[in-house]
Amino acid sequence: xxxxxxxxxxxxxxxxxxLLVSIIAHYIYIPGINIRPLAHIYLNTTYNLVxxxxxxxxxxxxxxxxxxxRGLDTVFETTVFYLAIxxxxxxxxGLFKFSKSSGETGLSIIVKSVxxxxxxxxxxxxxxxxxxxxxxxxxxxxxGSTAAVAPLIIIIAFSQYFLIERGISKDLMLVIRSLGLLMxxxxxxxxxxIGVFTKTPAFVLQNQAKTVSPVSLPAYLGGQLISGTLWxxxxxxxxxxxxxxxxxxLLLVIPERAFKSDVK
Amino acid sequence: xxxxxxxxLGLAALSSLFSVIAVYLAIIEKDLVKAVVFSAxxxxxxxxxxxxxxxxDIVLVYIPVAIGLYPAIILILISKTEKVEKD
Numbered sequence: 001x002x003x004x005x006x007x008x009x010x011x012x013x014x015x016x017x018x019l020l021v022s023i024i025a026h027y028i029y030i031p032g033i034n035i036r037p038l039a040h041i042y043l044n045t046t047y048n049l050v051x052x053x054x055x056x057x058x059x060x061x062x063x064x065x066x067x068x069x070r071g072l073d074t075v076f077e078t079t080v081f082y083l084a085i086x087x088x089x090x091x092x093x094g095l096f097k098f099s100k101s102s103g104e105t106g107l108s109i110i111v112k113s114v115x116x117x118x119x120x121x122x123x124x125x126x127x128x129x130x131x132x133x134x135x136x137x138x139x140x141x142x143x144g145s146t147a148a149v150a151p152l153i154i155i156i157a158f159s160q161y162f163l164i165e166r167g168i169s170k171d172l173m174l175v176i177r178s179l180g181l182l183m184x185x186x187x188x189x190x191x192x193x194i195g196v197f198t199k200t201p202a203f204v205l206q207n208q209a210k211t212v213s214p215v216s217l218p219a220y221l222g223g224q225l226i227s228g229t230l231w232x233x234x235x236x237x238x239x240x241x242x243x244x245x246x247x248x249x250l251l252l253v254i255p256e257r258a259f260k261s262d263v264k
Numbered sequence: 265x266x267x268x269x270x271x272x273l274g275l276a277a278l279s280s281l282f283s284v285i286a287v288y289l290a291i292i293e294k295d296l297v298k299a300v301v302f303s304a305x306x307x308x309x310x311x312x313x314x315x316x317x318x319x320x321d322i323v324l325v326y327i328p329v330a331i332g333l334y335p336a337i338i339l340i341l342i343s344k345t346e347k348v349e350k351d
Contacts, residue, residue: 148328
């Protein structure tokens with residue numbers, strides 16, 4: 001009874017606060033549904049074939065902002081995520097000497113069959129989200145975190161030995177993750193080194209040509225729009241995030257008996 | 265005829281209201297597994313809210329992280345400790 005009363009009062013509180021905010025908002029300024037001036041700048045420049053001064057050649061303004069206009073922020077975000085993964089690996093060091101327990105592992109045959117069908121679908125959608133990140137909503141992090149659900153489902157439905165027996169170990173994931181980060185770094189400084197070798201001014205994390213520096217990475221590859229650096233950043237971030245999440249899940253599902261026998 | 269925009273905003277208001285209820289239930293629930301499920305329900309409603317507020321990029325990262333990875337990791341952690349919260 002007391003619980004229902006608390007639930008009712010919290011609903012009433014939320015409704016009354018919402019009502020109050022609505023009434024107050026009627027008398028003060030509320031942002032309209034028109035496009036704001038800042039959004040105008042981005043929407044005008046993100047895919048502008050006429051005025052190429054500040055364009056990113058990507059119809060997806062969010063990915064253009066994340067990897068081009070504010071590219072340095074995202075590079076450091078990726079670094080922070082990398083450090084978090086390094087920390088969790090450091091906590092679980094020396095914990096990989098355990099053997100498979102005898103008998104049937106994983107969940108029932110129904111769950112396994114459903115997982116066999118859905119896991120490839122999840123990976124397909126994830127790759128689509130990541131590789132179309134410069135055209136439609138999505139990007140490297142979105143695609144990578146979607147793809148990380150697939151190893152999670154495999155671990156829960158089939159047990160972690162299913163992955164380990166097929167070579168998907170912590171070390172392989174760490175290699176993939178480091179390669180992804182290396183690729184992000186290389187793509188970030190490509191335009192700068194083109195500028196160094198051709199004796200023209202260019203910037204780190206530059207994508208398309210600006211008024212002060214004519215260096216421009218190819219926006220089209222074989223007739224397909226890849227938006228210069230954006231496609232490569234999304235691809236590298238996809239693998240980095242997928243491998244990072246997989247490492248954490250692999251570390252978390254280690255049975256405790258393995259750890260205890262290792263300590264003795 | 266109801267204005268479609270009003271209908272969508274009403275849906276947003278309803279989902280935010282239900283998300284508050286889900287948060288409340290997740291906090292007071294003593295069974296931690298049920299609490300994780302309530303938290304995932306709240307995340308699903310938030311994903312709907314993000315979609316209504318026209319942020320599809322956030323929806324795409326919120327659904328796998330907040331409904332897939334986060335409850336699964338918390339459930340793995342709960343399976344290594346006790347399933348019921350004690351006073």
